[in-house]
Amino acid sequence: MRAAILAVRTLAREWRSGELGVLLLALTIAVAALSAVGFVVSRVGAAVELQASEVLAADLRLVSANPLPETYLDEARRRGLATAGSVGVLSIVFHGDASQLSSLRAVSPGYPLRGTVVVAAETFGAPENAAGGVPPRGEVWPESRLLAAIGAEVGDEVSIGAANFRVGRALVTRPDQGSSFAELAPSLLLNAEDLPATQLLQPGSRARFALLFAGDRDEVEAFKAWIGERKQAGERVLDITESSPQVRDATDRAGRFLSLASLVAVLLCSIAVAMAARRYVQRHLDSVALMKTLGATRAFTLTVSLVQLGLLALIAASVGAAAGFVAQAWLVRALRGLLAVATLPPPSLMPIVMAIVTAFAVLAGFALPPLLQLSRVPAIRVLRRDVGPPPLVIWLAFWPAVIAIVGLIYWVVRDVPLLLGFTAGLAAFVAVLALCGALLVRLTGSLRSRVGVAWRYGIANLARRRAESVVQVVAFGLGIMVLLLLALVRRDLLEDWRASLPADVPNFFFINIPSAERGDFLSFIDDAGAATSRALPMIRGRLTAINDRPIEGLSFDDEGLATREQNLTWTSELGDDNQIVEGGWWRPQDTGQPLVSIATEFRDSVGVKLGDRLTFDIAGETYVVTVASIRQVKWDSFQPNFFLVFPPGLLDATAGTWMTSAYFAPGKPRPIAQLVRRFPSVSVFDMDSILGQVRGVIDKAAVAVQSVFFFTLLAGLTVLLAAVQASRDERRFESAILRTLGASRRTVRAGVLAEFITLGLLAGLLAALGASIGGYLIAKYVLEVKYTFDVWVWVWGLGAGAVLVAGGGWLATRSVVGQSPILTLRGG
């Protein structure tokens, strides 16, 4: 207790000597880096789950072809879950004489449990969120294209089955509408209580029944298990883990990458902490010896230092977590739009725990060993100045640091192989950098005899504090290098993207063009001044057997691709975005033959090879076809493309629709609205916005990653500060001696500046070198694009290095150099 009081009382004055400030700054930056990323990852993760729930309109969805028993709903309500029901059925909607096949959704109160229904007050009107997702009784909300197809407006009467309804609004989107091309019929929402009146639900009518559940995560999980034990054949449970596994995987991986990136900053900060702690020990040898002389025990003196550092850790954890929070708010703003969720859920508080643990782990690993050492300084030092603490046992100094860092890495990755890989990689990387740094410092030393007095003094300083110089060059070089590297990678990515997309890449996709209207449709597009690409037929079919073995008995890498209903096409022309990798394309004599050409993706996930016989059920007819060729498809050409292509003459008679894409030049009018009215069954996909999104994704991801690495640069700065602090007394003394010997203040300053500029140039050199090599490797092996040498990397690297280091070092040493030599030599 007495120790704690003394610690607090002296803390304020200790502060002035500087090293505690550096220590605090380094800890704060480490905490801020880790917690900013932690906050972002937790929010984006939660958003991805939310987004996944929205696709289901619930957290859990139970679907069946048969009506579902009430018992599920009762049990869910008993468990405090929100519930709703939805019945989907295909039916014709009439308006006067006009009619259109539609996908009806009858929904009950509460729908949607997740996400929102978006409606418009008139056909193709401005979208707005509907207050509730359920139309009032007697009212329906059809999609605009349905209204256009039957020539109805909001307010008109339409009839469905045996009942009549008023069109209340136009439906824009509902959360669970699905995005696959499969759901092509325009949809319509109606109140579940109106469904019986339509008399659509007859035995044998193909309806899809769904129950929706949402609530507390644990409750939902428990309920899912409960359903799992009772559900009947034909009943299927969908939850968010199944609805978008890829997105979750990608976010998980991105989150881990960002966290590891922030650990690089933590590592650099730890070095700064170690340097500051060393100086703290040096400065406190006398005080601790004196306190012991006055009767303080070892535990007492240790407690004083521990309390002081503990207080700093607490301050760093709070300030760092607050800074991390602000940084994440900014980061999340930069990332906005990457996710479909409009408002991100608030961050969890976990990163704050992380902040505190980080601060204490770094201190325990890097500052505790020297402090333990400090408490061992013998009291006799008050009489004999040369007596210091017994030398630090090397494993004692080394292991806590290694354990702290490896522990933090494990905490972030939670995966032993990844932990080992990252740690080994990091160690090797730092070792290589340190080697390069040492080499550079050494080479610079040999320049000494060729420069003027100020530069010679500066370079001599670098060489004399060689170890510190190398650490600083590496710390800074690392920070600048990752930023440069990211700029390079981003440039390569965008250029690769742009190069792969010619200016007239189709920006509109049209599917579901009735065969009869194909000619009209294509000339309509022509008249609008747009260039259409190839038009392909689109037929639905299902794979039923491979080499005469029914697929029910087979297992696949990707179940969906093998078992779901496929879109098929036939054509005689091989687009230049398709490349045959095995077999051969249709020859004239193949026309009408039972053959098929498959895409490499289909081959890989279904596991078929050239010459295999595939049985398809297409519109009720069975076709047995032989795999005649395998194509590599460039899907991002934005041309219509299919996994399965049949030769002409085989399926020509099968009813199907057509699809095509077209390029509308920017700035010209796009008669899409007229087009939808004229060809109501055609579905339109606007690719311009999707293209823009892809570009946005790359840019935003780059910003996010770069801002995380910005912490690395800051961490590099704290290492510089710590190093300058450590050499402060020495510098003060040197500059006093130099000035006593007749050097002007200017000469001394020029020498210091020369030292830091050299240091910065070396760091920049290392950074540019590393970024160039890294950029080359990434371009060649990861992105597989041509590497273009960029001289700006070197200009920026050297420039940023020199300016940042010289600026930082200059500011930190200004007061030392400026001090009058008398003051210094008298010991003030």
Place this chain on the structure above:
Amino acid sequence: MSAGPMTTRDIVLKAENITKQVTSPEGPLTIVRDVSLEIVAGESVAIVGPSGAGKSTLLALLAGLDAPTSGRVWLAGQDLTALDEDGRARLRAERVGFVFQAFHLVPALTALENVSLPLELAGRADARRLALATLDRVGLSARTGHYPRQLSGGEQQRVALARAFVTRPAVLFADEPTGNLDTANGTRVCDLLFELNRDLHTTVVLVSHDQTLAARCTRALHMDDGKLA
């Protein structure tokens, strides 16, 4: 209290055949050789001798700042050689005061805080009041809130004296207490030292090159090459 050969109640410090050996690059080096002495309560003893004779080392051994290679030391009835480092520290906190050549104040603490520090280390409740009184005694009641670097050398040494006496120690050890001071300031510090020695009945053991200071002591021990003459 350990059972030492404390025959006379008045013997406050006793050394028995103490030797201090250290290892240096040139092999083992004996700095203090077989020294025995007894010092009675209230005495003031000066240890004098040429530079490098081992005076400071002997002082450190007597005060328990360092442990002898062989031999035993009793301080205020306690066998120092039987105590570990923390045990010696506790004993110092209660029974011993120090004054050094280079003042050795804690730079982060004010004059008042420096003086109350040993009281606080010993867990005394009236630390502040006692410290103020002692600072008044050395004529520094106006400078209590000042930090060491705001005080002159003489003033710093007076703070150090106040700090040494504030616990009413049984023994005060001083290593060249006037070594860094000019004559006027040195005399002032000396006067104070003996005044306190007399008033508080404190035993004083000091090392000094200063002839006048040594002459004012009740006894002088001559040391040369690690031995008492």
